[in-house]
Amino acid sequence: MNRIIQFIILDILKNQIVLAYTVLLAAFAWSAFGLEDNNAKGTLTLLNIILLIVPLVAILFSTIYIYNSSEFIELLTSQPIQRKKIWWSLFASLAISFVIAFLIGAGIPLFVFADITIAIMMTVIGCIISLVFVAIAFLSSILSRDKAKGIGVSILLWLYFALMFDGLVLFLLFQLSEYPIERMMVGITAASPIDLARILILLHLDVSAMMGYTGAIFKDFFGTTYGLIIAFGLLAMWTAVPFLISLRVFKQKDL
Amino acid sequence: MIEIKNISKRFGKLPVLHKVNLECKKGECIALIGPNGCGKTTLIKSILGMVLPDEGEILFNGRGIKDDFAYRSQIGYMPQIGRYPENMSIRQVVEMIKNIRQHKTGYDEILLNQFLLPQIHDKRMSTLSGGTRQKVSASLAFLFNPDVLILDEPTAGLDPLAAELLKDKILSEMGNGKLVLITSHQLSELDELITQVIFMQDGNVIFHKPIEALRIETGEDKISKAIANILKKQAA
Numbered sequence: 001m002n003r004i005i006q007f008i009i010l011d012i013l014k015n016q017i018v019l020a021y022t023v024l025l026a027a028f029a030w031s032a033f034g035l036e037d038n039n040a041k042g043t044l045t046l047l048n049i050i051l052l053i054v055p056l057v058a059i060l061f062s063t064i065y066i067y068n069s070s071e072f073i074e075l076l077t078s079q080p081i082q083r084k085k086i087w088w089s090l091f092a093s094l095a096i097s098f099v100i101a102f103l104i105g106a107g108i109p110l111f112v113f114a115d116i117t118i119a120i121m122m123t124v125i126g127c128i129i130s131l132v133f134v135a136i137a138f139l140s141s142i143l144s145r146d147k148a149k150g151i152g153v154s155i156l157l158w159l160y161f162a163l164m165f166d167g168l169v170l171f172l173l174f175q176l177s178e179y180p181i182e183r184m185m186v187g188i189t190a191a192s193p194i195d196l197a198r199i200l201i202l203l204h205l206d207v208s209a210m211m212g213y214t215g216a217i218f219k220d221f222f223g224t225t226y227g228l229i230i231a232f233g234l235l236a237m238w239t240a241v242p243f244l245i246s247l248r249v250f251k252q253k254d255l
Numbered sequence: 256m257i258e259i260k261n262i263s264k265r266f267g268k269l270p271v272l273h274k275v276n277l278e279c280k281k282g283e284c285i286a287l288i289g290p291n292g293c294g295k296t297t298l299i300k301s302i303l304g305m306v307l308p309d310e311g312e313i314l315f316n317g318r319g320i321k322d323d324f325a326y327r328s329q330i331g332y333m334p335q336i337g338r339y340p341e342n343m344s345i346r347q348v349v350e351m352i353k354n355i356r357q358h359k360t361g362y363d364e365i366l367l368n369q370f371l372l373p374q375i376h377d378k379r380m381s382t383l384s385g386g387t388r389q390k391v392s393a394s395l396a397f398l399f400n401p402d403v404l405i406l407d408e409p410t411a412g413l414d415p416l417a418a419e420l421l422k423d424k425i426l427s428e429m430g431n432g433k434l435v436l437i438t439s440h441q442l443s444e445l446d447e448l449i450t451q452v453i454f455m456q457d458g459n460v461i462f463h464k465p466i467e468a469l470r471i472e473t474g475e476d477k478i479s480k481a482i483a484n485i486l487k488k489q490a491a
Contacts, residue, residue, distance in 0.1 A: 003354050014342075071338040075348075077305050079356060080328035254266070254306040 004076070004086065008093035012065070018097050021057050025105025028053070033113040040205060043114050043122070047201055050106060050126055051194050054098075055133040056158050062094050062137030063154040067147045074255050087250045091138060091243060098130040121204050125197045125235075132193045132238045133158075139242035142249045165192040182217040193238040200231055256281050256403065256434050257302060262311030264297055264458075271297045272308070273458040279451075281402075284425070284435040286445050288482070289455035295438045296335060298455070299405055302436075303332055328356065331396035335407040335438075337388045339380040345391055346376035349398070358399050367394040369420050385412045393421055397428070404428060404435045410444055422448060446478055454482060461489075 012018055028049045036042040069090065076086050106126055110119040140153040169188060172181070189195045203222050221227045259277040263270070271294045279285055287295050300306040302313060304320055304327065312319050315326040339348055353362065367373065370390040383391070389412045396404060404425070410418040425435055425448055439445055452469055454461045462485070466478065475481040 003357075007351060007354070011340075011342075069340075072340045074305070074338050075340070075352075076355070078303050078327065078330075078332045078334070079352065080324055080326070081355065082324045252307060255300070 002085070002089060004081075004089035005093050005096070008069075008090060009097060012093060012097045015065075017061060018101050021061075022101040022105040025050075025053070025102065026109065029106045029109035033109055039113050039115075043110075043118055043205060046106065046110070047122065047198070047205075050122070051129070051198055052162055054102065054126060054129050055162055055194060058098050058130050058133035059137045059140075059154045059158050060151070062098075062134045063141045063151050064147075065094065066090065066138065066141040067150060077255055083251050084247065087138075087247050091134065094134045094137075095131050098134055099127045102126045102130050118201075118204055122201055125200060128232075128235045128239070129193060129197050132235060132242075135239045135241075135243040135246075138246040142246040142253070161192050161194050165195060169195070186217060186221050190234050193235055196231055196235055196238075200228070256316060258314040258317075259298075259302070260312050260314070262298075262301060262308040262313065264294075264301065264306065264308050271458050272301070274311070275458070275460055277453065277460060277463060279434055279436065281434055282429065282432045283451050284429050284449045285437070285451040285453055286449040286478070287436060287438040287453045287455065288440070289461075293455045294458040295455060296407055299332075299407055299436070299438065302405065303327065303330065328358075328399070329402045331399060331401035331404045333389075333392045333396040333404075333406045333409055335411070337392035339388070339391070341381035342379060344377050344379050345372055345383075348380065348391065349376075349395065352395060352398070356399060360400065363397050363400045364394075366397045366420070366424050369424075370394060370417060386414060386417070389413050390417060393424075397424060402433055404433060406435070406437045408438055408440070410439065410441060418444065443477070443479060449478070452478065452482070454485075 029046055032045040032049065033039060033042040036045060073086060073090075077083060103123065107119075107123045110122055114122070136157055137154055140157060141150045143153065144150050169185070172188070173185070189199055199218055199222060203219055222231055257277075257279040259275055262272055262275050264272040275294075275298060287298070289295055297306055301308050302315075302320075304324070307321075312321065314320070315323075315329075318326070320326055343351070349367070370393070372390060372394060375387075380388070380391075389409070393406075393409060393413075396406065406425075409421055409425075413421065422444070425437075429435055429448070435448075437445065437449070449466055451463065451465050453463045464472075469478070469481045469485075470476060473481040473484040475484055
């Protein structure tokens with residue numbers, strides 16, 4: 001591990017917010033399993049919490065952290081260090097912090113209470129969602145020098161992915177209910193990492209029967225190995241594309 | 256040592272540098288002067304790769320600096336306004352830079368000690384006065400014994416004693432055959448140091464002359480007067 005990453009992770013630990021986030025996740029997870037009488041229900045409750053909180057904390061904390069690191073970044077750019085390395089180190093540090101926080105906070109209770117396949121699935125997806133939103137934070141913070149604007153963009157993006165996107169999908173479903181749009185819905189979910197994650201887990205929870213005909217189509221597609229690979233590939237794209245765009249911009253940026 | 260070829264830079268619509276050509280050699284102490292906003296800092300940041308010119312190229316020891324970063328290990332840079340992570344102490348900043356650079360040969364901590372920074376090294380950067388920050392910046396610039404020193408307004412904000420220490424340090428480094436590039440508005444402070452003058456205005460280099468030539472040409476002994484003299488002639 002390079003020295004810059006070591007240094008930034010230490011700084012994130014000193015900041016304590018990621019620690020508080022770990023404790024919070026653990027509290028939610030343990031109480032979700034403790035309060036529900038069966039573990040499948042507990043898993044569902046936890047899923048909803050995870051898909052709301054993980055993206056929010058990951059994107060907001062990362063955005064603010066990147067803005068606050070501007071002095072640090074400026075100091076490093078005058079040193080014999082590649083710009084690429086500075087940006088990658090910053091990303092790696094935030095990503096490692098959030099993945100470890102998720103593993104400790106939600107991963108442990110999942111493996112204690114849930115079925116092993118579900119536990120693995122949810123842990124992996126929780127980590128990927130953390131990465132996706134850290135990457136999106138990099139994009140929104142590089143696009144503007146104005147901190148308030150950057151954080152505002154991050155909040156709007158979170159609102160869009162976590163809340164508005166579902167509304168839009170529902171709206172489409174009702175408006176176009178006369179037409180056979182079920183197959184199209186599979187494509188539309190690709191436009192939101194949170195929905196991709198949700199569907200992947202719901203299908204493994206065997207509650208897709210409750211989702212009617214659309215659920216069956218989803219099962220047909222995402223239930224297969226082929227569909228699963230595509231879904232994970234899409235989630236990987238959701239991490240890689242925003243980060244690589246931000247890296248490109250950062251390499252050309254005047255400091 | 257440093258060759259600047261035809262570089263231009265715009266910030267949005269605002270042109271900052273216009274086809275600047277310069278050559279700086281070993282052992283020279285160059286004063287980069289000009290009114291506020293004439294592009295001095297942008298020029299310096301271009302040499303450091305912090306600002307990327309729209310056109311032209313910069314050569315360091317004959318090699319282009321574009322897409323290179325290792326050359327910066329030979330430059331000590333003291334920024335005009337040193338920006339440091341606010342929650343770190345002086346010692347942490349120094350240790351971090353040492354750690355990241357992994358410099359093989361020894362450190363030059365003379366200035367660090369002369370400024371008495373080890374006595375206050377647990378103070379956080381956010382609590383430091385502007386002058387103390389400048390001292391940290393200066394110490395860091397000299398720490399790795401670089402071949403080139405780029406000092407942006409080094410004496411602004413320093414007390415007379417510290418400014419004197421810094422000047423002595425610059426003189427002794429020049430004796431070691433290093434290239435020193437200084438921007439400053441306090442011309443009188445530079446008189447004893449510099450060997451060359453670069454005068455910039457509105458992103459253009461107006462002239463680049465050895466100090467002796469400047470003195471002979473204008474008949475003035477003081478740099479500030481010599482430059483005023485030249486500017487008057489140009490206006491006329």
